[in-house]
């Protein structure tokens with residue numbers, strides 16, 4: 483059946499979709515407004531002013547803060563067998579008035595509060611169901627067709643962002659009250675960070691000082707305010723934890739916000755994978771590999787290893803600790819670089835900063851490891867696979883990267899985005 487899509491000026495003819503899953507208020511194929519710090523780069527080149535964060539080397543105590551970057555070192559810290567580390571960011575590092583609310587979410591919580599929240603998130607995240615996958619593929623195909631009605635170059639990131647935010651809101655969280663705010667949330671996320679300093683003089687800590695956004699928090703408040711109307715999903719579950727006194731109001735808003743913003747990481751991973759396939763003349767290979775699940779898995783894994791979307795994290799010693807031969811006082815933050823660890827030649831062999839999705843490689847660290855390992859990993863990888871497959875079947879079979887083979891990259895706090903992925907028919 484043909485389903486009219488208001489705001490899209492076209493019709494959708496797809497198998498399992500219903501009008502109710504498509505007729506969403508306030509959603510459109512929006513423009514992406516880059517921040518002032520956005521830079522055009524070949525897809526596999528990372529922002530120059532942060533290079534030092536992505537070089538695997540012995541623990542660097544000369545950097546401020548100390549950087550842990552080799553695969554084995556990062557793994558030892560995140561596995562934390564001695565219980566030496568905590569996630570909570572000290573107030574003297576990022577004062578409360580400067581904190582984006584997501585710094586109070588589970589990824590930066592410790593102890594029993596974290597364990598309890600993690601247990602309850604595990605059971606109820608529906609970001610990786612068959613319905614979520616079908617939704618992503620159908621929506622992505624439709625958005626791409628809309629994009630292709632415009633003159634090339636087509637910015638594929640616009641379609642990927644739209645699909646990602648909607649799958650998180652509608653499937654992972656199941657929070658319909660957020661739908662009417664998605665356009666504004668997308669604008670707000672681009673505003674939330676002061677751009678990196680052009681002279682590169684900033685510290686890695688800048689990425690965690692993302693400015694507080696009362697408007698973002700107000701939008702999240704619409705979720706608990708609609709508790710009785712929420713479907714039986716993750717958002718309702720989190721609100722009920724708060725109502726039963728097992729979560730503070732700030733933790734609830736923060737957790738909702740963090741889950742909403744995690745759509746950026748999966749968008750950036752999907753966009754940079756497609757961009758790197760084009761950059762390395764492997765798009766034709768991808769078209770042929772699309773029917774073979776193992777080859778698709780390898781493409782997604784290599785995209786995760788080399789696509790910068792959540793490259794670094796912050797961790798703090800509970801007590802004085804010796805790291806790289808230096809005494810670090812309790813409370814002094816340390817940066818761990820998953821992105822550097824993913825380019826460690828000890829683990830990934832020769833030319834580890836290259837990109838090649840064809841061979842079998844050892845698992846990477848883009849989702850972290852240990853008790854804080856990403857809880858959206860399965861859904862995020864499926865999302866990347868679904869976006870890739872929908873793209874391969876919808877775009878012309880011969881396409882090329884526009885803008886001299888470059889993409890527009892930007893840093894919006896902990897997430898590193900591809901704000902423009904311009905593609906034209908070859």
Ligand code: HEM
Nearest residue numbers: 588589744747748751792848849850851854856857858862
């Ligand atoms: C490709 C996309 C993604 C990447 C690369 C990514 C990466 C990460 C990383 C590096 C961490 C921190 C691990 C640590 O602290 O050591 C994390 C935590 C987390 N992620 Fe993701 N993430 C992605 C998408 C998502 C999505 C879509 C969700 C939505 C459900 C999500 C939910 C979470 C949660 C809840 C945590 C906190 C886990 C905990 O501390 O217990 N992530 N993610």
